[in-house]
Amino acid sequence: MSESAELTGPRTRIPSEGVAETAASERDIGVKVGDNLVEVKNLTVKFGGLLAMDDVSFNIKRGEILGLIGPNGAGKTTCFNAMTGVYKPTSGQVLLEGKLLNGMKQHKITRAGLARTFQNIRLFGEMTALENVVVGLDARHKTSVVGALLRLPRHIREEKSAIERGMALLEFVGIADQAATLSRHLPYGSQRRLEIARALATDPKVLCLDEPAAGFNPAEKEELMQLIRIIRDDGYTVLLIEHDMKLVMGVTDRIVVLEFGKKIADNIPSVIREDPKVVSAYLGEPEDDFA
Amino acid sequence: MSMSDGPKPLHTAKSEQIDEDREAVGTPPGSSSAARRKGKLFGAWSDRWAALPRQKQWLFLIVVVALAYLLPVINPPFISTEPGNDFPLACQLMAIYALVAVGLNIVIGYAGLLDLGYIAFFAVGSYTAAMLTSPDSAFIKIPYLWTIPVAMAVTMFVGVLLGLPTLRLRGDYLAIVTLGFGEIVRILATIIPAMKGQVGFQNVGHPPGVGADGIPIFANSNGTPWYWLTLTILIVILFLVGNLERSRVGRSWIAIREDEDAAETMGVPTFKYKVWAFAMGAGIGGLAGALMGGQVGFVNNQKFDVVTSILFVAAVVLGGAGNKVGAIIGGALVAYIPLRFTAVAEYKFLIFGLALCLIMIYRSHGLLAARQQLLAYGQKAYAAVKKSNDAKNAQPATNLGEELSK
Secondary structure (H helix, E strand, O other), rough: OOHHHHOOOOOOHHHOOOOOHOOOOOOOOOOOOOOOEEEEEEEEEEEEEEEEEEEEEEEEEEEEEEEEEEEOOOOOHHHHHHHOOOOOOOEEEEEEEEEEOOOOOOHHHHHOOOOEEOOOOOOOOOOEHHHHHHHHHOOOOOOHHHHHHHHHHHHHHHHHHHHHHHHHHHHHHOOHHHOOOOOHHHHHHHHHHHHHHHHHHOOEEEEEOOOOOOOOOOOHHHHHHHHHHHHOOOEEEEEEEEOHHHHHHHHHOEEEEEOOEEEEEOOOOHHHHOOHHHHHHHHHOHHHHHO | OOHHHHHOOOOOOOHHHHHHHHHHHHHHHHHHHHHOOOOOOOHHHHHHHOOOOOOHHHHHHHHHHHHHHOOOOOOOOOOOOOOOOOOHHHHHHHHHHHHHHHHHHHHHHHHOOOOOOOHHHHHHHHHHHHHOOOOOOOOOOHHHHHHHHHHHHHHHHHHHHHHHHHHHOOOHHHHHHHHHHHHHHHHHHHHHHHOOOOOOOOOOOOOOEEEOOOOOOOOOHHHHHHHHHHHHHHHHHHHHHHHHOOOOOHHHHHHHHHHHHHHHHHHOOOHHHHHHHHHHHHHHHHHHHHHHHHHHHOOOOOOHHHEEEEEEEEHHHHOOOOOOHHHHHHHHHHHHHHHHHHHHHHHHHHHHHHHHHHHHHHOOOOOOOOOOOOOOOOOHHHHHHHHHHHHHHHHHHHHHHHHHOO
């Protein structure tokens, strides 16, 4: 009782204290800060005759927030899906710490260290917030079915630590007070935050966020960006898909721009802002205005 | 991805009432009293249950279990199925169906896999027991009690064998394949000479022990000892299933039911856990089959038809898919209703149908709504959250009070 009260009690956790040491104490990343953690090489995805991604290459460096932007239908989510194993790339490679991810099962890719959230929220509706997070934590658990059946010591140990870590993660994203609520009863903003907590629970090396601020008002967006920065400062690498140019400029270290499945730019935000190709992709070609 | 809609019918329909049950279970007093006002009898019950101290819950459970054991001995006048059917034997059948429903609940209620051929596992269990004990069989003979673990192992193996190729399918497609599998086992029993088709196996074994009058304790017509044996096994299985539910296994199953793709993305090896759900469900089905075969003493191909298979699904849905206590009640009811109303035998399916309709109208989510405890040590954390929330909520109220008094 006293132990768990301490988790949720009046102690207001300053988020910048970080969540890494509680949620992901055994992280071991084989790449130095600033080196390429993820390499996407010549990734091409075809759906029948439609070329959804055409020869896209970029890197994600450890410790950065990389923005992946582009107009609607540019192939951002397709890129995510191809990286996380939802789609099989037609050609090209995705490497994490130099290890090829192509062809791996999705759950293995997650355990290799690539976690994601969904653009359209996909929580486990009939589970509480805490249970949702613990499903993520289970990715690192080693209890076997027999172990669970007979409640062997490892199971008990993991169950206990899961509650602790799960609560810490919920607290980190700011929804600890709703831990016992079914996730489909949570308010929209909390659901988005829960998605992030669940993805963080899998102890990722790279956290891929697919439009995490969709449907947020400007103030909420700002809060969320703050949270993403803290996550990065905690030692996570973040790949962020975002629609809103202004927002993405404020939070990212580097931006990759896609248009019609092709990469059209890859640079720091201030350069991207001035890039005529990016501007025209978002605002349309000047000629079009006259046409 | 649209295919993932498949397994949902069982739980999308649940919406409303379950919401209220949920609220009644885990939220502040205000909302639960609202649920009570709406006359949600069961919601109020689970509310009160949750409010009871642990010792009282145990005490209540012990009383319920004791009553369950004494049921065939008391033979309560109005509840009894006599004179139409022997009541202890009816109790045994209810316990068997309850066991079946608990097993099928793992497959349908937890993992969300609609299995319409569950009778196949029941049949495999029955045949395993019969072929290893009946003098009609050409196989080696072993003592009956040993056939129970053997039957479980064989059916689990069959479950895995069925699961490996078919669990790539989802929803309706899986349902159709399992329906076919149910028929395959029955037809195999007909055409394979060693399984003796309609002739079947007589004098299937039973546990040892002879009463004072020289009649075996576990005689076919003596329902009470069989009922006690089945009930004991049911309780053990319940504990084990509860352990699974409150572990990563249970969480994986529910996650698969809720959103299979998202579960996979969160690192759940969905295929592996679906096969496990099949294997666990099959094992319990085989166990129930072996008990049934032993008690009836005769196994042939006539009892394993599609209707019974659908009845098993009805038991799970009736009790509330995803709730193991509900599954027990559902299974017992499905066995009980036709036996109770044999006096009006022609109408028993009408009565049964009406009962089902009433439940579907008034408890569209089954008698007990799905609510799994998925965390072995979650209660403490939830209690702590509730406490700190209550403390927070109390704060503004007192301020307001002060404001008003000024």
